[in-house]
Amino acid sequence: MIYAIFPFMETQVLEHITGKTKLRSFQVEAVVRLLDEGSTVPFIARYRKEATGELDEVQILAIRDAYAAIVELMKRKSAILSSLVERELLTDELKEAVEKADNMALLEDIYLPYRPKRRTRGMKAREAGLEALAEWLLAEGTGARFDAPAEPVYSGTVSAEELQKKAELFISSELGVNTAEEALAGARDILAEIFNENKDIRQDVRRLFTREALLTSKVISIQKDDPEAAKYRDYFAWSESAAKAPSHRILAVLRGSEEGHLISHVLPEREKAQELLETRIIGRNSPDVNAAAAAVWEAAQDSYKRLMAPSLENELWKSLKERADLEAIKVFKDNLRELLLAPPLGQKRVFALDPGLRTGCKWVCLDEKGDLKEDGVIYPLVPKREVEKSTEILRRCCKRWDIEAIAVGNGTGGREAESFARQAVEGIKTAAGNPVVVMMVNESGASVYSASQAARDEFPDYDVTVRGAVSIGRRLMDPLAELVKIDPRSIGVGQYQHDVDQDLLRQSLTDVVLSCVNSVGVEVNTASRQLLSYVSGISDRIAGAICRYRESNGVFRTRKELKKVSGLGDKTFEQAAGFLRIQGGENPLDSSAVHPESYSVVERMASDLSCTLTQLMSEAKYRKKIHIDDYVTDSVGLPTLRDIIRELEKPGRDPRESFEVFEFSDQVHEPKDLTPGMLLPGIVTNVTAFGAFVDVGVHQDGLVHISKLADRFVKDPAEVVKVNQKVQVKVLEVDLDRNRISLSMKDV
Numbered sequence: 001m002i003y004a005i006f007p008f009m010e011t012q013v014l015e016h017i018t019g020k021t022k023l024r025s026f027q028v029e030a031v032v033r034l035l036d037e038g039s040t041v042p043f044i045a046r047y048r049k050e051a052t053g054e055l056d057e058v059q060i061l062a063i064r065d066a067y068a069a070i071v072e073l074m075k076r077k078s079a080i081l082s083s084l085v086e087r088e089l090l091t092d093e094l095k096e097a098v099e100k101a102d103n104m105a106l107l108e109d110i111y112l113p114y115r116p117k118r119r120t121r122g123m124k125a126r127e128a129g130l131e132a133l134a135e136w137l138l139a140e141g142t143g144a145r146f147d148a149p150a151e152p153v154y155s156g157t158v159s160a161e162e163l164q165k166k167a168e169l170f171i172s173s174e175l176g177v178n179t180a181e182e183a184l185a186g187a188r189d190i191l192a193e194i195f196n197e198n199k200d201i202r203q204d205v206r207r208l209f210t211r212e213a214l215l216t217s218k219v220i221s222i223q224k225d226d227p228e229a230a231k232y233r234d235y236f237a238w239s240e241s242a243a244k245a246p247s248h249r250i251l252a253v254l255r256g257s258e259e260g261h262l263i264s265h266v267l268p269e270r271e272k273a274q275e276l277l278e279t280r281i282i283g284r285n286s287p288d289v290n291a292a293a294a295a296v297w298e299a300a301q302d303s304y305k306r307l308m309a310p311s312l313e314n315e316l317w318k319s320l321k322e323r324a325d326l327e328a329i330k331v332f333k334d335n336l337r338e339l340l341l342a343p344p345l346g347q348k349r350v351f352a353l354d355p356g357l358r359t360g361c362k363w364v365c366l367d368e369k370g371d372l373k374e375d376g377v378i379y380p381l382v383p384k385r386e387v388e389k390s391t392e393i394l395r396r397c398c399k400r401w402d403i404e405a406i407a408v409g410n411g412t413g414g415r416e417a418e419s420f421a422r423q424a425v426e427g428i429k430t431a432a433g434n435p436v437v438v439m440m441v442n443e444s445g446a447s448v449y450s451a452s453q454a455a456r457d458e459f460p461d462y463d464v465t466v467r468g469a470v471s472i473g474r475r476l477m478d479p480l481a482e483l484v485k486i487d488p489r490s491i492g493v494g495q496y497q498h499d500v501d502q503d504l505l506r507q508s509l510t511d512v513v514l515s516c517v518n519s520v521g522v523e524v525n526t527a528s529r530q531l532l533s534y535v536s537g538i539s540d541r542i543a544g545a546i547c548r549y550r551e552s553n554g555v556f557r558t559r560k561e562l563k564k565v566s567g568l569g570d571k572t573f574e575q576a577a578g579f580l581r582i583q584g585g586e587n588p589l590d591s592s593a594v595h596p597e598s599y600s601v602v603e604r605m606a607s608d609l610s611c612t613l614t615q616l617m618s619e620a621k622y623r624k625k626i627h628i629d630d631y632v633t634d635s636v637g638l639p640t641l642r643d644i645i646r647e648l649e650k651p652g653r654d655p656r657e658s659f660e661v662f663e664f665s666d667q668v669h670e671p672k673d674l675t676p677g678m679l680l681p682g683i684v685t686n687v688t689a690f691g692a693f694v695d696v697g698v699h700q701d702g703l704v705h706i707s708k709l710a711d712r713f714v715k716d717p718a719e720v721v722k723v724n725q726k727v728q729v730k731v732l733e734v735d736l737d738r739n740r741i742s743l744s745m746k747d748v
Contacts, residue, residue: 013070016102020066027053031063040536041511042518043575047595049639057515073104080111089114105206105315109199122193125186128175133183134190136166137299141292142285149191150200152283158292184295191296192303196311201280205308208276209316212268215242217253220263232256235264242266242320247327248689250320251496266316267309277304325500327689329508331718335493335687336509338723340516342479343659345439348404351397352473353421354443354465355413357381362465363394365401366473369526370481372459373401375466380420381413391424402431407476409443409469415669415697437661439476440697442685444492446471449485454530480520480656484513485530493723495688517579519655521593524562524580525555537575542567556582559590581652588613592651594644601631602644617648662726664697671698671734671741678731679748684721692721694729694743702741704729709745720745 017028030051034044041064045057052060077098084090084098094110101107125134138144143153167180167187177183195201219229219236235253256262267273277300287294347368354362360377367373374397378390397403406425408418418440425436449455450467459467474482488509489497497505517534524532524546532543542565549565550556559577562568568576578595585591589599605626606616616622628641647653665680667673674696682694685701692709693701709720721727733742 012099012102013067013074016070016073017063017066020069021059021062023055023059023063024053027055027059028063031055031060032067035064035067038537038571038575040514040575042514042536042579046518046593046643047578047597047640049643050637054639061511073101073107076104076107077101080107083116084114087114087116106199106203109202112199112202113197120193121186121189125189128177128186129172130170130177130183130186131190133167133170134187134194137184137187137292137295138191138194141290141294141296142282144281146194149194149198150204150280152281152285154284155290155293157290160291163291163295188295188299188302191299192307195277195281195300195303196307201277202308202312204276204280205273205304206312206315208268208273209266209312210319211243212272213242213266213313213316214239214268215245215250215253215264215266215320217256217262217264220261226261228259229256229261232261235262242316245320246689247324248495250324251328251499254317254321254324255496255499266313266320273304273309274301277301322501324496325504328495328497328500329505331688332494332497332505333508333512334718335723336488336491336512337516338725339442339491339493340480340483340513341520341656342724343657344478344480344654345405345437345476345659346478348477349401350405350407350473350476351394351401351403352407352409352441352469352476353417354409354446354469354472355381355411355417357413359465361390361413361417362469363397364466364469364473365397365403366470366477367401370470370474370477372462372466372470375462375469380424381416387420390420394421394424395428398425398428398436403436404430404434405437405439405476407439407441407473409446409472410440410695410699411443412699414440415664415699418664419666419669439661440664441472441475442695443468443472443475445483445486445490446475448487448490449482452485454485454528458528480516481528481531484517484534485528488513493686495686521579521581521652521654524582525550535576535579537572538568542572557586558582559585559587559596583652588617588651592617592647593653594647598636598640598644601633601636601641602648605631617651620649623648660726664695668696668698671700671736671739674698674731674734674741676731676733680729680731682727682729682743684723684725684727687717687721687723689717692717694727696729696731696741696743698741700739700741702729702731702743704743704745708732708743711746 014025014028017032018025021028030048031044034048034051039048041057041060044052044060045055080098081090081095084094097110098107101110125131135146138146138149140155140158143155144151163184164180167183170183171177171180177186215238217235217238219232224236232252235256238253240249253262253264257264278297281300282293282297285293287297349368350366352364352366356362360379361381362377363375364372365374376393378393379386380390406421408414408421418438421438425438428436430436446468447464449471450464455464455467459470471482483491489505513534514536517531518536522531522535529540529543529547532538532546533540538546545566545568546562556562559580559582562577562580563573574597578593581592582590589602594602602613602616606613609616609622609625611619611622623645626645628638628645631641632638662681662683668678668680680696682696682702684692685695686693691703691705693703695701706714706717709717714720727745728748729743729745730748731741732744
């Protein structure tokens with residue numbers, strides 16, 4: 001625990017996290033303890049509600065992230081204190097200031113005067129014996145002291161002649177000071193560094209930057225006619241409040257600057273900065289009648305322009321980038337969650353079609369478990385002879401494998417392939433007498449999976465085209481189980497995903513995948529290695545061991561049998577068992593989300609009601625007789641008992657919505673088919689800070705701008721739409737040259 005590393009800061013750690021998260025101290029302490037013991041967020045949220053006061057995953061993640069931040073702060077404090085001790089600079093006062101610093105910016109301000117640095121102009125001036133002159137200038141010009149430069153008082157007047165005579169006293173050819181002006185310049189350099197390194201002055205100027213800075217950008221003149229620069233045309237002469245700038249504009253300006261098309265700054269108006277510095281450093285002293293005050297003011301202006309402004313601008317850029325990253329990552333997380341939790345078709349026999357114009361459409365037949373049964377290529381998008389032959393192949397596969405659904409990838413030729421499939425299966429019924437369903441499937445990332453090591457391991461004897469078609473079919477059956485095989489960043493539901501902090505993005509998206517996988521639960525006897533590796537507590541190594549155990553020993557009959565897997569110890573079992581399902585096993589509770597540690601409670605309930613576990617789970621009359629207060633113990637409280645009752649009512653319930661068939665309009669297949677005013681069904685493919693992208697079946701998503709999402713003001717598009725949502729839209733404008741489609745959800 002961090003307490004073991006920094007025991008004197010235990011209270012400070014808890015207070016910091018409590019203040020940051022606005023949660024109660026016992027909740028924070030419980031979560032920190034559980035995290036340090038190796039518990040995962042899904043496990044804590046689901047099975048340790050009594051300890052945390054029923055915190056949800058979002059609150060637990062907030063504690064975890066605040067905890068990680070304070071750990072970094074503590075590590076930095078420790079490094080600073082060690083450095084100060086080593087260089088014999090640590091005083092009791094400085095140590096107290098370091099230990100009390102509650103954020104990294106303040107900590108670095110405190111350390112700035114003591115930080116080892118290259119020889120500066122101020123250092124050289126001190127070596128030249130000019131420190132006394134700088135002290136005299138500050139005292140005579142403002143009445144302040146070196147150790148309190150931000151506390152000016154009225155100090156009277158100093159004439160230019162007096163200033164000249166004082167400076168001449170410090171002329172020394174041996175020390176490299178040849179004139180009075182050189183002496184004054186050196187003294188000003190010393191003062192500039194003192195002002196820059198004073199934490200009170202920096203804090204005030206930092207607040208000015210935070211509150212008043214403008215985000216500005218302009219085009220680099222030689223780039224103005226560059227086609228690549230045209231992407232940033234909106235920012236060729238841009239200015240807005242940095243504090244209010246939305247994430248997508250911050251990231252766009254940064255990208256344009258990094259690519260060499262824009263020059264950008266985040267600075268307050270110079271007059272406001274000067275007014276602040278004049279108040280903090282000069283006070284009521286007038287540079288017009290006090291030559292020493294004029295020299296101090298010149299040093300203050302130099303300090304701001306040369307030292308303080310560049311430093312604080314970089315700091316503000318970093319802060320804005322972090323804010324923009326968080327907002328962009330939140331959009332990505334929300335979109336990914338909706339995509340992962342999309343309604344599954346379920347265990348159905350599927351014919352999957354990966355469209356292709358020149359190379360033909362690759363097809364595969366999958367059984368209800370997603371296993372590949374047959375594959376081939378058809379050419380339904382070329383001359384009639386091939387269409388007839390392709391129709392014959394498709395109908396034969398439907399009858400041979402009793403196909404229940406056809407999944408068509410939404411890539412190039414997808415709409416044409418979908419139309420072909422609908423016509424080809426017209427009149428065909430399954431063995432159960434149901435019509436064959438035809439569905440378009442988002443194939444983003446399918447090519448990434450098909451070329452991955454996971455795909456090669458799963459289908460070593462097939463090429464990427466077959467693997468891609470299999471992925472499309474399985475996505476229809478169970479989006480979650482298939483999408484976990486792909487790096488979430490490749491799924492294509494993000495906003496400026498390549499510009500944000502990649503480590504933070506990876507961690508955040510992993511959190512989402514973990515949350516989704518564990519909220520749904522995983523059938524241990526059929527899950528892929530990739531899916532198992534996202535179960536609470538299970539690493540990729542242990543997931544591989546589970547798969548090898550299955551291959552060698554057959555299916556698991558009980559959860560307890562998991563302990564026989566190499567490397568799966570008691571801690572891993574504790575974290576994972578409740579999220580793993582065993583359908584048709586020896587213990588009916590193994591198919592539910594009831595944790596094995598609570599089995600004895602459920603068995604006691606069944607015993608008290610004189611029924612079996614199966615009866616308790618399948619017959620409501622028994623569950624209605626349970627008085628959960630009778631089963632409260634020191635280790636099992638009401639939150640856990642309420643969860644148990646809900647689980648007994650619907651063992652292993654899937655939180656995802658029911659699957660619904662969706663069809664695009666037959667009127668449109670390409671952007672040129674669209675006309676303003678047309679009303680169309682569509683599916684939301686991506687939600688951003690500025691609106692939502694909707695697929696209307698023309699191979700190019702249209703944008704519903706945030707202002708067109710509803711007949712009211714919308715602050716956040718996520719309030720109105722989500723990924724995979726089925727919507728009705730109106731076509732506003734079609735720009736074929738720029739390949740842009742404008743849509744509206746108003747008045748539809």
